[in-house]
Amino acid sequence: MENGKRIVIYGNGTSQKNMYVKSVTLNGKRLKQDWFRNRDIENGTVFRFKMSPTPTKWGFDGYIPHHIRSNPSISLYL
Numbered sequence: 001m002e003n004g005k006r007i008v009i010y011g012n013g014t015s016q017k018n019m020y021v022k023s024v025t026l027n028g029k030r031l032k033q034d035w036f037r038n039r040d041i042e043n044g045t046v047f048r049f050k051m052s053p054t055p056t057k058w059g060f061d062g063y064i065p066h067h068i069r070s071n072p073s074i075s076l077y078l
Contacts, residue, residue, distance in 0.1 A: 005044030011051060018051035021058045034059030 001007065013022075024031040025048045026040060 001042075001044070003042075005042075007041060007045050007047070009047045009049070011049045013051040014049070015051070017053045020052045020055050022050040022052040022056050023058060024049050032058075 025046075026036060027045055031047075
């Protein structure tokens with residue numbers, strides 16, 4: 001990143017067979033949705049993906065806060 005910080009992404013269990021997201025943590029905290037705020041990563045971050053061989057329900061709750069829906073520049077989608 002421009003500020004010298006890093007975004008690190010781990011994919012535990014990633015393979016051609018395990019291509020579905022089972023769970024994700026962002027800086028050690030469970031991420032239930034498939035989006036995050038820019039401020040969540042601006043000082044560097046670590047994503048840890050756990051993968052599955054079968055489709056999961058992760059990220060399918062459909063909830064996107066109004067302030068993010070109305071201003072897409074403040075968030076990123078996975």
